[in-house]
Amino acid sequence: MTTTTIKLLRVTYLRGPNIWTYRPVIEAWVDIGALEDQPSNTIPGLYERLTALLPGLQAHRCGVGEPGGFLQRLRDGTWAAHILEHVVIELQNLAGMQSGFGKARETSVRGVYKMAFRTRQEQVGRAALAAANDLLMAAIDDLPYDLDSTIVKLRDMVDSLCLGPSTAHIVDAATDRGIPHIRLTEGNLVQLGHGSSQRRIWTAETDHTSAIAEEIAGDKDLTKSLLSACGVPVPQGQLVQTVEEAWEVAQDVGLPVAIKPEDGNHGRGVSLDLDQRHDVEAAFTLAQGQGSGGVIIEQFIPGNEHRLLIVGKRVIAAARGETASVTGDGQSTILELVNSQLNSDPRRGINEDAPLGLIEPDKSAEIQLDLERQGFTAASIPAKDKTVLIQRNGNVSNDVTDIMHPTVAAMAALAARVVGLDIAGVDMVLEDISKPLTSQRGAVVEVNASPGLLAHLKPAAGSPRPIGKAIIEHLFDADKNGRIPVVGVTGTRNTTRIARLVAWLLFISGKHVGLSCQDGFFLGNRQVEAKDGVNWEGSERVLINRGVDAGVFENSSRMILSEGLAYDKCSVGVVTDVSDFESLSEFYIDTSDKLYNVIRTQVDVILPSGTAVLNAADPQVVQMAPLCDGNVIFYGLDAKLPAIANHRVGGERVVYLHKQHIVLSQGMEEVGSIPLNTLKPSKADQPEMVMAAVAAAWALGLSPELIGAGLRTFDSTSKKSI
Structure with missing residues (x-):
């Protein structure tokens, strides 16, 4: 038994694509303390206690790739952060919020892990994480744990906070079509x-x-x-306002009749098959109480x-x-019969995912009225084998x-x-x-x-x-996926100016562009807000704007690590470099390789129809090319750079500098050429920045002539225009 605890050092909700996966996850930094020296196979009884509490862990595949894989790891020996990952996933599943993805990785600090798990709702995920921590510690220390109470609380949260099952079904269908969604x-x-x-x-x-x-x-x-x-x-019928009028109209349209509120719904206040005056009058009163207008009397x-x-x-x-009836046993009340014969049906329930609702004769005025017509109340005891119509x-x-x-x-x-x-x-x-x-x-x-x-x-x-x-x-329509052109720019070198230049080129092509970058939030040629827009909030403002035809986003490594990308997929992803990992030490990013795994997120989300625009002079950026599901355009100062030269041999597109001209080339064929001396000095002295934007615009279908015109008119110092 250990006296240590598992400390949650930091819990972050990554709302978009991130270093772990394409979908939202909760990332927890976990300090397992002394448990670093106590893998699961060294803690007596942990396997048995944990599997007794959570038998569903048997279905977890883990690294083995088949059901039972996690339990094999648990039996052979694994660490607390990894176990916590699977416990929180299982708690979410038991609460009705299905999840299957999770990972745990060591950091450079002994005993500290980064752990991530898929969650469909942040608050539920955070609550499940806290509960999973408590459950795991109880299992480690051989203490009792009230799992039933935990699941009830989590289920209540799922019911109140998650999308309803009908809406979720529509959203899932949209996802199957590749259509993104925002709640x-x-x-x-x-x-x-x-x-x-x-x-x-x-x-x-x-x-x-x-x-x-x-x-x-x-x-x-x-x-x-x-x-x-x-x-x-x-059905023939008439709107009435008084109980006297109700009986008169009922006789006119012909008995039996149905009665309902003029503005009712969900069957409230509806009475059927009425042919006696006192029943019609009682049904009128019921319907009048369920609506705000008159009452309709119509043919049954x-x-x-x-x-x-x-x-x-x-x-x-x-x-x-179908109608709902019960059969008397000579001993039970109608209310008891309803509960034993009807509400016991597993298809009935109070939750939205139950296909049939619970029947409550003691609370439903409609049912009580029907029972009275048969000579009963909810407390009546029908004779044995007597059939009583309930609904x-x-x-x-x-x-x-x-x-x-x-x-x-x-x-x-x-x-x-x-x-x-x-x-x-x-x-x-x-x-x-x-x-x-x-x-x-x-x-x-x-x-x-x-x-x-x-x-x-x-x-x-x-x-x-x-x-x-x-x-x-x-x-x-069948050929539509709800997407607009989305451009993401990631790296450290001139990413703000690249984003602004791409937005300008799209703007002069006739699109209403939304831009979120370090200089602020822009719509069209207007700066709406001057504060730093390299964050989720700024980016989402572009995506939800119904007037935006294209979106351009500057994404920093810090944003990817702390929030995730705001979009699920993009048309063009620009990567300028993999550098400055030192500034991300607080995220345990302490090598260039770890930074690579952060920045590659921008390439991972490029659509199959999209394009990665990559700096051919940065070897780690070049390594990202195979990760792209779409096409690749390399850019660089020298056509002899290996990535550019090999790409040209393969017939692919490149952008490079030759004799003070930006050259656009498809394979060995020159498609366009833009002289640097026609550009403003602020751009001409940074040709790599310009080439990145040119390549992005070219990937979006802009012609070299239009790109050239856009470069000549772009002013990055202006705050009034893109």
Whole structure:
């Protein structure tokens, strides 16, 4: 047993691509103290205690590359920082926030490690790290640990802080398409794409969801009127204001009737199959209390409740509802029967990821009204084998998409178009969704904005539907990925001036450019802010701006180490040099090789369609070329530099200096030449800086002539222009 503790020296949330991985991670600097002399195989009982607490560790692959790999390392002997990494990953998994990535590496200080793990939400990740530390120390010291309480707390955090399952499903579908995303609030408002190519979603609403259409959908009487005028079958009915009027209208439209609030949703205040005056009056009072307007009395249409999801102009999914009943045993109350026969179904729950909700007769006025019609209350004890209807509507979670008749789908899609919603949930009552609409008494009873998606993502029965994929296809054409040209500049030599010059060249090409660099934050030819913009906040301001057609970012090694890159991928990555590791000693960067691993992050994120612009005179920068998934342009003062010469032989693009001209060459063929003596002295005396910017602009498709014109007009001393 040890008396030491594991100290967390520093915990940093790296929100973008970093030295560990492409995705957000929490990096912890961990001092394991005396445990440096006590690997896991020297601590009696640790293996058994840890695996008893966390049996899921069996699935962790670790360096072996197969399930059980981590446990093998634990048995053979590994160090506390590595164990902590796997414990925090497993705690996140148990809390419902899946994670699989983690690494731990020694620093140059004995006993101090850098450990990183993937997390989808910073606060949850930090809490899981603290809990993992406590759990591991309890296992090491053979002390009790309340795992259940920890998981409950973490799950509550996941439920309240993470994206909801429906939004997360859409975001995952965007990721599969290579579309970046930015969470704009602590809720479910998410930006898909960057700059002027972005779209926004709020779960099942998009930036093209009409506010007018939402207002129409919220007015049930107006919706019915519009649908009926356009040939969509709807139940006949009327809006009423008083209980006396309710009974009169009920008789006029024909008993039995359905009653609902004019502006209700989610089935609240809805009563069905009413044919007695006292039931109609009670249902009216219930509906009036659930809405802010009048009450709708309409024909009751017999059949099953269905929810059809329309995205764009197509029905993507259909689910059928079913009534919920219990059978008496002569001893239990209805409330007890509901809990034992219905709520015990593992598909039911209070969380958003449960396909069916819990049924609470003692809290639902709608259920209580139905029970009263049958002569019961929630406390009644039905006779043995007596069937009691608990819920007439709801429970819409049985997928029937594959058997849906085309005429039913066409009518639902028409209903959504009439209201004007791009994403809609159309509620229909149908006898059989597989039969033509003309052969049955079917009707559209509601059209809902912001429909629930979970019934289609996790149906209680049937196949899940790719709702996220359909929504992404609706938002983005097949050849679009929501990206704008993004240029990142990394290194220490003139990176600010290179970034500003690239931004200027893009600006004169006709693009509205956002620039974040040490000189500040720029939009177009205007300096918006003068403070240092080499940070996450400054960079993200460019990416979320809907008016920006291209973004240019100066990225320092310090930013990569402390925050990560603000973008997931870029079109062009410029690397000027690998130098000055001494200034990063606080990050345990104490060799040029360690700095190399930091700066290479800029090259790692270049798109397959993109280009790395690399300084041919720096050997470590040249070594980054094979890391690029796209093309490479080398630049340098001398065409005889090995990297440039070999690149030309291979037919690739290079930029070099020859007879006081900046030469752009594709293989051995000269594409363009820009004389240095036409440039302002402040640029002409730093040709490497200019060549880096020229190469970046060339990689983005600008012609040599336009680049030359841009160089002649660029003034890096001006704060009023890029």
